[in-house]
Amino acid sequence: MLILGGAGFIGSNLVKALCASNANVKVLNHGPNKxxxxxxxxxxxxxxxxxxxxxxxxxxxxTVFHLISSTTPSSSNKDPVADIETNLxxxxxxxxxxxxxxISKIIFISSGGTVYxxxxxxxxxxxxxxxxxxxxxxVKVAMENYIKMYGHLYNIQSVILRVANPYGTGQSTLKGQGxxxxxxxxxxxxxxxxxxxxxxxxxxxxxxxxxxxLCIKASTSDIYGTFNVGxxxxxxxxxxxxxxxxxxxxxxxxxxxxxxxxxxxxxxxDISETQDKFSxxxxxxxxxxxxxxxxxxxxxxxxxxxx
Amino acid sequence: MLILGGAGFIGSNLVKALCASNANVKVLNHGPNKxxxxxxxxxxxxxxxxxxxxxxxxxxxxTVFHLISSTTPSSSNKDPVADIETNLxxxxxxxxxxxxxxISKIIFISSGGTVYxxxxxxxxxxxxxxxxxxxxxxVKVAMENYIKMYGHLYNIQSVILRVANPYGTGQSTLKGQGxxxxxxxxxxxxxxxxxxxxxxxxxxxxxxxxxxxLCIKASTSDIYGTFNVGxxxxxxxxxxxxxxxxxxxxxxxxxxxxxxxxxxxxxxxDISETQDKFSxxxxxxxxxxxxxxxxxxxxxxxxxxxx
Numbered sequence: 099m100l101i102l103g104g105a106g107f108i109g110s111n112l113v114k115a116l117c118a119s120n121a122n123v124k125v126l127n128h129g130p131n132k133x134x135x136x137x138x139x140x141x142x143x144x145x146x147x148x149x150x151x152x153x154x155x156x157x158x159x160x161t162v163f164h165l166i167s168s169t170t171p172s173s174s175n176k177d178p179v180a181d182i183e184t185n186l187x188x189x190x191x192x193x194x195x196x197x198x199x200x201i202s203k204i205i206f207i208s209s210g211g212t213v214y215x216x217x218x219x220x221x222x223x224x225x226x227x228x229x230x231x232x233x234x235x236x237v238k239v240a241m242e243n244y245i246k247m248y249g250h251l252y253n254i255q256s257v258i259l260r261v262a263n264p265y266g267t268g269q270s271t272l273k274g275q276g277x278x279x280x281x282x283x284x285x286x287x288x289x290x291x292x293x294x295x296x297x298x299x300x301x302x303x304x305x306x307x308x309x310x311x312l313c314i315k316a317s318t319s320d321i322y323g324t325f326n327v328g329x330x331x332x333x334x335x336x337x338x339x340x341x342x343x344x345x346x347x348x349x350x351x352x353x354x355x356x357x358x359x360x361x362x363x364x365x366x367x368d369i370s371e372t373q374d375k376f377s378x379x380x381x382x383x384x385x386x387x388x389x390x391x392x393x394x395x396x397x398x399x400x401x402x403x404x405x
Numbered sequence: 406m407l408i409l410g411g412a413g414f415i416g417s418n419l420v421k422a423l424c425a426s427n428a429n430v431k432v433l434n435h436g437p438n439k440x441x442x443x444x445x446x447x448x449x450x451x452x453x454x455x456x457x458x459x460x461x462x463x464x465x466x467x468t469v470f471h472l473i474s475s476t477t478p479s480s481s482n483k484d485p486v487a488d489i490e491t492n493l494x495x496x497x498x499x500x501x502x503x504x505x506x507x508i509s510k511i512i513f514i515s516s517g518g519t520v521y522x523x524x525x526x527x528x529x530x531x532x533x534x535x536x537x538x539x540x541x542x543x544v545k546v547a548m549e550n551y552i553k554m555y556g557h558l559y560n561i562q563s564v565i566l567r568v569a570n571p572y573g574t575g576q577s578t579l580k581g582q583g584x585x586x587x588x589x590x591x592x593x594x595x596x597x598x599x600x601x602x603x604x605x606x607x608x609x610x611x612x613x614x615x616x617x618x619l620c621i622k623a624s625t626s627d628i629y630g631t632f633n634v635g636x637x638x639x640x641x642x643x644x645x646x647x648x649x650x651x652x653x654x655x656x657x658x659x660x661x662x663x664x665x666x667x668x669x670x671x672x673x674x675d676i677s678e679t680q681d682k683f684s685x686x687x688x689x690x691x692x693x694x695x696x697x698x699x700x701x702x703x704x705x706x707x708x709x710x711x712x
Binding site: 175178179182183186187190191225227228229230231232233235236237239240243244246247250251359360 | 482485486489490493494497498532534535536537538539540542543544546547550551553554557558666667
C-alpha cells in the first residue's frame with residue numbers, strides 16, 4: 099500500500115494502525131520523516147508532482163490511499179488557481195501512472211463538509227446534489243469525477259470517502275484543520291476562541307479512530323463506490339465548546355465574528371449505507387471522542403515535559 | 406456585451422444575430438478578424454489567458470458570453486491536464502476580473518451531452534446526477550460549479566446552458582465539432598463516414614438558429630439558473646445519416662468502428678423547464694434543420710465558386 103500524505107493528520111493515524119497489523123506500507127511525503135520507526139514502513143521523501151519519485155513509490159503497490167490536500171476550505175477561495183494546479187493536476191498525474199502500472203485500487207478522502215454545499219435536506223445522503231460553494235469543494239468534486247472516469251475507462255476501482263470533520267490526536271493546531279483541535283488548544287492555553295457567526299452552525303464530527311477503522315475496512319474489502327463518513331449526528335459550535343469545557347473543566351472565552359459566505363449552516367451526513375456495506379459503526383460519540391483526545395493530549399504533553 | 410469565442414461556430418452566429426439588432430458587441434478571439442464588417446462590432450484579437458487584454462475587453466461590459474473551449478469531448482481524454490489548465494484556469498481568471506470590475510452577468514455554454522454521463526433515466530432533466538465520463542464533461546461541471554460559487558460569493562449572476570449537439574452553418578468540418586456537419590461534408594464529397602459503434606447511439610440535436618434565439622433571450626431577460634438546451638428529441642446516428650441522405654439525395658458509405666468507452670449510449674434532454682421559463686421553443690425539427698443547413702451550404706458554395 100502507498101499512503102500519499104501519510105505524515106499528515108489522517109495519514110499518520112492510518113500508518114500507525116496499518117503498521118500495528120504488520121502491513122507493508124509506503125509513505126510518500128514532502129518533508130523529512132517524523133513518523134515513528136515502524137519495521138514495515140518505507141518512508142520516501144518527495145513530492146507527488148515529481149513523476150519520477152511518484153513512479154518509483156508506486157512500484158509494487160496494489161492500493162493507493164490519497165490523503166493529500168494543499169488547501170483547506172477556508173484557504174482555497176483565496177487562490178482557486180493554486181487549488182486546481184496542485185490538487186487536481188497532481189491527481190491526474192497519479193491516475194496516469196496508476197493506469198500505466200496497472201494499479202487497480204485507490205481510496206480517496208473527499209469532503210463530506212463541502213461537496214454538497216447548502217443542504218437541500220438533512221441528513222445528507224450520498225445522492226444529494228453537489229453544489230459546492232468553496233473552491234475546496236469544487237476541486238474535490240472534480241477529483242471524484244476524474245477518479246470515476248479513470249475507473250470507467252481504465253479499470254481503476256475506487257473507494258471515495260466523503261469524510262465529515264475528523265478530530266483527534268495528530269491534528270495540527272497551526273493549519274486550522276478542525277474546530278475541536280483549535281478550540282481545545284485555545285481553551286487550554288487560555289486564548290480567545292474566534293467563532294465565525296453566532297455559533298449555531300452545525301457540523302458532523304468523527305473521531306479519528308472511527309475514521310481509521312473504516313479506512314482499514316475499505317483497504318481490505320472488495321467494496322467500491324462513494325460513501326459518507328461521519329458520526330451521523332450534528333452538533334453546533336456552541337455545543338462543541340460546552341462539550342470541551344465539560345471534559346477539560348476549563349472555561350472558554352469566545353469572540354463572535356461576522357459569518358463567512360462560504361460556510362454552510364448545517365452539515366449532517368446520512369451514514370446508513372456506509373454502516374451497512376462495511377459492517378462498520380462509530381465507537382465514540384462526541385463526549386467520548388473529546389475525552390479520549392484530551393487524555394491522549396495530556397499523556398503526550400506530560401511525556402514532552404518529562405523528556 | 407463581450408462574446409468570448411465570438412469567432413467560433415456558436416459565437417459567429419450569435420454575433421450575427423446581435424449585430425442584426427444593432428446591439429453593441431465586443432468579440433475577443435485569438436485569431437485575426439474573419440467576421441463580417443458589422444458596424445456595432447468591436448473585434449479584439451488576443452487570448453483570454455492574457456489578463457491585460459481580457460481586462461480591457463471587459464471594460465464597459467455588462468454581460469459576458471463564454472463560448473470558448475480548447476477541447477472536444479473526444480480530444481479531452483488524451484490530455485486532461487491541458488483541458489484543466491486552459492478551460493478551467495482561464496475561467497477563474499475571467500471570474501476574478503468580472504468580480505473586480507463588478508460585471509454581474511455571465512452566460513455560459515456547458516455541455517448537455519457530457520455532464521450527465523450515462524443517463525439513469527431519459528429524457529434527462531436538470532436535476533439528473535452529474536456523472537461525466539470524459540474530461541470535457543468533468544471540466545464543464547467544475548466550470549459550472551466555479552461560476553455558481555462566484556455567484557454565491559460575489560454576486561455574479563449566471564445563465565448556464567447545457568447545450569445538446571448544435572449543428573448548422575459556421576460549424577467546422579475540420580475539428581470534429583459535430584456529426585451532422587461531418588456526415589454532410591463526407592456525403593457531399595463522396596468520402597466514407599466513420600461511425601463509432603453500430604450507429605444506434607442516440608443524441609439530441611439542436612439547429613443553430615434555435616440555440617441562438619435562446620441565447621438572445623438569455624441575454625435580454627432576468628432569468629438565471631441552469632438549463633438544458635436541445636430539441637427534446639433523440640435520433641440515432643443511423644437516423645441522422647438517412648435524414649441527410651433524404652435531404653441531399655445522396656447515398657452515404659459507412660465504416661462501422663469499435664465503440665469508444667467515453668461515448669454514452671443515449672442522451673435526450675428534457676427541455677420543458679427551459680421552454681417555460683424563457684417562453685422559447687425550437688422552430689426546426691431535424692429534417693427542417695438539415696434542409697436549411699443544406700440550402701445555406703449550397704448558397705455559400707455557389708457564391709464561393711462565382712467569386
